[in-house]
Amino acid sequence: MKVFTLLCFLFSSLLFSTISFADSKTEVATKQEQKQVIQVNINTATAEELSKVLTGIGMSKAQKIVEYREKFGPFVSVEQLKEVSGIGQATLDKNIEKITL
Numbered sequence: 001m002k003v004f005t006l007l008c009f010l011f012s013s014l015l016f017s018t019i020s021f022a023d024s025k026t027e028v029a030t031k032q033e034q035k036q037v038i039q040v041n042i043n044t045a046t047a048e049e050l051s052k053v054l055t056g057i058g059m060s061k062a063q064k065i066v067e068y069r070e071k072f073g074p075f076v077s078v079e080q081l082k083e084v085s086g087i088g089q090a091t092l093d094k095n096i097e098k099i100t101l
Contacts, residue, residue: 041100042081043074055094061086075101 040053042065050062068084078099081087
């Protein structure tokens with residue numbers, strides 16, 4: 001009886017330790033996926049692409065970015081984005097890693 005109990009204990013320990021390792025691997029994969037940042041080129045993206053990728057930028061502001069680009073030419077710096085009506089430093093700070101030229 002003691003041997004049976006010991007075998008059950010060892011088997012259940014092995015079973016639960018395997019589940020624990022599987023969860024850890026999933027957490028690591030999730031953290032790595034979160035580190036990957038989707039970027040958008042503000043000189044070539046459509047208003048729809050801009051609104052999907054950039055935080056705090058809806059279709060209205062995204063359209064203003066496109067209109068600004070069409071009127072004044074391509075952006076030469078990310079900071080220039082603040083010249084678009086409705087986009088300030090806070091919005092730029094939230095999106096700085098997502099923006100490319």
